[in-house]
Structures are given as C-alpha cells and as structure tokens.
Amino acid sequence: MLLYLQICGRTKFVFLLWIFNLTFLICNRVYEGYPFSLFGQNWAYLDNYRGTFRWHICFNFVILRMISFGYDYHWANYSNRFDKEKHIQRCSNCSSGRTCYQLLQERSLENGKFSFTIYLCYLIYAPLYIAGPIVSFNAFASQLDTPQKTHSLQKVVWYGLRWVFSLMLMESMTHFFYYNAFAISGTWKYLSPLDIFIIGYGVSVCI
Structure with missing residues (x-):
C-alpha cells in the first residue's frame, strides 16, 4: 500500500483505489467465487464441497472496508480536512472529558497503525464481516487502544x-x-x- 501510494501520489491514488476494488468485486461475481478448477483439474473435485454459504456475496462489505482503509491511509499521508482543535471546542463530549468517537474516527492515525495485522483484523472482524455495520478503519484502529468503560x-x-x-x-x-x-x-x-x-x-x- 505504501509503494502504491508513493507511485500514484495524491491525485491518482483514489481513482486507482476505486478501479482496483470495483474490478475485484466484478470478478468475484463473474467467476462465482473462483472455482478451484481455475487452478487446475487436480483441484476441481473441491468444487463439490463448497457448501451453501457463498463467501463472495458477503465479501461486498469487505470491499467497503478495503476502500475505507485506502482512504484513511491516503489522508494520513497527505491532507486531512478534519480540524481537531475546532472540533474539541464545539464538541460536548470532548469538553466534558468523555470519549468522543467522532474524534477517534476523523483524526489521522500514526503510520504505525496501518500495519498488515491490524488491516487483516479490520477486514475479517467477525461481528462486522457479514452484515456490518460499516466502521471506518480510523474508528476501528482507535478503539483498539480505547477499552470500553460503558458496560460492566x-x-x-x-x-x-x-x-x-x-x-x-x-x-x-x-x-x-x-x-x-x-x-x-x-x-x-x-x-x-x-x-x-x-x-x-x-x-x-x-x-
């Protein structure tokens, strides 16, 4: 992703990000989840054991999370339109000292947060894998360091x-x-x- 961002730069990155993910999404539908026979006839027998759950249907939500990761990573390395100081002045949660999830979601993260491990956890996090809700990568990564205190x-x-x-x-x-x-x-x-x-x-x- 870092190499991809450096090559494409500020203007082409978002365009190519959408092209890549939409192409991936279309290929998932066209090939119906990629049968094993595509990798050789020796693997064709596995197509009889694919089960009833079609992974490429719920993978649409994974595509959205891949786009969210790309956008957040792009904004972290270039411009971020979110004004943190202005938000803290206007937000009641920030002024009262409570956890502000909008601040966690909109602020830029350090580059260390954009690791492959956290990215993989974000993509396959079980409660959000099939039906959502869609959570941005910034919000997901920020909450890893912010344990919940609302529920006992x-x-x-x-x-x-x-x-x-x-x-x-x-x-x-x-x-x-x-x-x-x-x-x-x-x-x-x-x-x-x-x-x-x-x-x-x-x-x-x-x-």
Missing part, C-alpha cells in the same frame, strides 16, 4: 449468555422447522392459504 463485566457476561441462547434458538429452529424446505421444493403450492402464510413468515424470520 456483568452486563458483558449477560450479553454473551443472550448471544449463546439466540444462537442455540436459531440452530433449533433451522433444524426442526422446515420453512425453507417447503419454499424451495414447491410443496407450498398444495397447501392452504393459512399454511402458505405461516411458511412465508417462517422464511422471513429465518432469513
């Missing part, structure tokens, strides 16, 4: 237990309820309107 350990443990319960409930519903099977097989055509409504509601909830 008891609240964090309780939230973890709720997450485990929700996961087990989802697994139980997808195992014992056959909404998607009815919808895909076309069996719903022979059912009553009430049954069709229940199946449609179940599919929308499971999605």
Whole structure:
C-alpha cells in the first residue's frame, strides 16, 4: 500500500483505489467465487464441497472496508480536512472529558497503525464481516487502544449468555422447522392459504 501510494501520489491514488476494488468485486461475481478448477483439474473435485454459504456475496462489505482503509491511509499521508482543535471546542463530549468517537474516527492515525495485522483484523472482524455495520478503519484502529468503560463485566457476561441462547434458538429452529424446505421444493403450492402464510413468515424470520 505504501509503494502504491508513493507511485500514484495524491491525485491518482483514489481513482486507482476505486478501479482496483470495483474490478475485484466484478470478478468475484463473474467467476462465482473462483472455482478451484481455475487452478487446475487436480483441484476441481473441491468444487463439490463448497457448501451453501457463498463467501463472495458477503465479501461486498469487505470491499467497503478495503476502500475505507485506502482512504484513511491516503489522508494520513497527505491532507486531512478534519480540524481537531475546532472540533474539541464545539464538541460536548470532548469538553466534558468523555470519549468522543467522532474524534477517534476523523483524526489521522500514526503510520504505525496501518500495519498488515491490524488491516487483516479490520477486514475479517467477525461481528462486522457479514452484515456490518460499516466502521471506518480510523474508528476501528482507535478503539483498539480505547477499552470500553460503558458496560460492566456483568452486563458483558449477560450479553454473551443472550448471544449463546439466540444462537442455540436459531440452530433449533433451522433444524426442526422446515420453512425453507417447503419454499424451495414447491410443496407450498398444495397447501392452504393459512399454511402458505405461516411458511412465508417462517422464511422471513429465518432469513
């Protein structure tokens, strides 16, 4: 990335950043996640074990994070329009001494923060990988050095237990309820309107 920035400079970097990521995104769709047969017939048998989860669909959010990293790195090495002093004067959180996430997000980071390890953590951070929300790289890297003090350990443990319960409930519903099977097989055509409504509601909830 540093070499890329030095070669392209201030004007061409943003343009080439978008071209690269959009090309990557289009290739993901065209090749349907790159079958193993592209790398030789010896690997073609692995295409039968790809599973039902298509990684290139949720990879769209990863593309957005790659663009965010590129922009933040570009602004850190060149101009940053964010006026830190003016923001501190106008922000109630900064004046009261509380953590201001807008300041963490908009300020420029040191070049040491733009390491490959942090970049990789930012791309594949599990809670944000599939559905977001999209967090800029500056905000993500800044919060690594700013531990949260809003929630106590008891609240964090309780939230973890709720997450485990929700996961087990989802697994139980997808195992014992056959909404998607009815919808895909076309069996719903022979059912009553009430049954069709229940199946449609179940599919929308499971999605």
